[in-house]
Amino acid sequence: MLISPSKIEPFKNLELLAKKVVEGFITGLHKSPFHGFSVEFAEHRLYNTGESTRHIDWKLFARSEKLFVKRYEEETNLRCQIVIDTSASMQFPKDSENTKLKFSVYSAAALCELLKQQRDAFGLTLFNKEITNHLPAKGTPLHKKLILNTLEELLDDKSEHKETSAASALNQIAEIIHQRSLVVIFSDMFENDAHNEELFSALQHLKYKKHEVVLFHVVDKSKELEFEFENKPYHFIDLESGEEIKLNPSQIKEQYQKSINEFKEQLILKCGHYKIDYVEADINKGFDNILYTYLVKRQMMSK
Numbered sequence: 001m002l003i004s005p006s007k008i009e010p011f012k013n014l015e016l017l018a019k020k021v022v023e024g025f026i027t028g029l030h031k032s033p034f035h036g037f038s039v040e041f042a043e044h045r046l047y048n049t050g051e052s053t054r055h056i057d058w059k060l061f062a063r064s065e066k067l068f069v070k071r072y073e074e075e076t077n078l079r080c081q082i083v084i085d086t087s088a089s090m091q092f093p094k095d096s097e098n099t100k101l102k103f104s105v106y107s108a109a110a111l112c113e114l115l116k117q118q119r120d121a122f123g124l125t126l127f128n129k130e131i132t133n134h135l136p137a138k139g140t141p142l143h144k145k146l147i148l149n150t151l152e153e154l155l156d157d158k159s160e161h162k163e164t165s166a167a168s169a170l171n172q173i174a175e176i177i178h179q180r181s182l183v184v185i186f187s188d189m190f191e192n193d194a195h196n197e198e199l200f201s202a203l204q205h206l207k208y209k210k211h212e213v214v215l216f217h218v219v220d221k222s223k224e225l226e227f228e229f230e231n232k233p234y235h236f237i238d239l240e241s242g243e244e245i246k247l248n249p250s251q252i253k254e255q256y257q258k259s260i261n262e263f264k265e266q267l268i269l270k271c272g273h274y275k276i277d278y279v280e281a282d283i284n285k286g287f288d289n290i291l292y293t294y295l296v297k298r299q300m301m302s303k
Contacts, residue, residue: 002152003109007288011110012117014295016078016182044068078120079137081177082108085187085218086154087128087164088239092188093220100218103283104186105151107216107291111184112151114295116144124150127169128162134173137181163240167195170202174209184214186281188224189267196263200270207274214277216290217267221282225260227253 047056047067055069090101108124115122123137124147135147166187177183183206191199206213222228229249237244271278277298281290 002155003106003148007106008110008113010288011114011291011295014114014292015118015299016080016111016114016120016295017299044070078115078118079179079181080111080115080120080122081125081137081173081181081183082111082122083125083127083170083173083183083185083187084108084154085128085164085166085185085189086126086132086157086162088159088162089164089188089190090218091158091239093223094239098283100188100220100283101157102155103281103287104216104218105154106287107186107281108184109148109151110287110291112144112147122147125173126150126154127166127173129165129168131169131172131176134176136177137179164191165195166191167198167202170199171205174202174205174211177209177211180210181212182214183211184216186216186218188218189215196266200266203270203276204274207276213274214279214294215271216279216281216294217264218281218283220284221280222284225257225264227256227260 044057044060045068047053047069051069057068057070060066060068084101084104086101090104091099093099112122119139121137121139122144124133124135125131126133133150135143135150166189170185173183189199203213203215219225227249231248231250233246233248235244235246268278270276277294279290279294281287
């Protein structure tokens with residue numbers, strides 16, 4: 001087995017609760033958008049002539065002389081769709097044991113283990129220029145095994161020059177997930193500058209469809225954001241296009257940092273505006289540290 005069970009075992013005891021209402025199919029931990037007569041009182045509504053008197057609030061009738069029925073809010077399970085960017089840039093640093101893709105795969109596996117313990121439904125979507133694999137959310141043991149096998153296959157994927165079109169893929173995902181879900185995205189979000197607005201619009205599309213969205217912005221912070229290289233000539237290769245350039249990093253460092261920081265600030269701003277959880281996921285800190293910190297923080301804020 002490529003995914004070490006010992007690395008994902010610690011996540012069994014955590015919780016991943018929905019902040020917004022979700023649509024599920026069994027009783028679980030999360031608020032449902034549908035009302036029934038179970039679990040937790042939600043509100044009163046006027047009694048309609050002819051319906052059952054079973055849930056009339058007689059104490060309220062004694063005070064108001066009006067008939068009101070108690071409405072309750074069901075607790076339901078979560079539907080979670082895990083989305084992973086598998087484009088070539090996610091294999092950075094090339095030929096390393098600690099790539100952005102490996103970080104994403106292990107994070108996804110840990111989430112699957114956690115969701116399995118909660119009896120929640122979860123699915124997996126992979127994309128580069130377009131969606132390459134879509135497994136809708138289910139809660140069966142066989143489905144969990146299928147997802148883990150798919151994740152392990154990703155660790156063996158050495159395909160080169162797979163370009164990214166996150167905007168297009170996320171728009172597709174917004175349309176094919178038909179029930180309100182928690183959508184957890186693992187991506188470096190790197191696209192051509194001209195497509196940034198399309199990328200932000202795709203994130204907004206997911207929110208428009210009433211999904212709760214968490215974005216793990218997976219980066220090698222020291223290299224990709226801070227551009228920390230020694231002061232000597234390097235041979236840089238674009239993993240997606242194959243384009244090559246030779247230069248000394250000091251020649252472009254200032255301009256590079258300015259551009260990448262502007263993009264990051266825009267991304268954080270848009271996520272805040274759309275009420276999307278933005279998580280900077282520096283692969284050098286380890287998937288377990290990043291994911292554990294986020295889940296504990298989320299759990300505390302849900303109380």
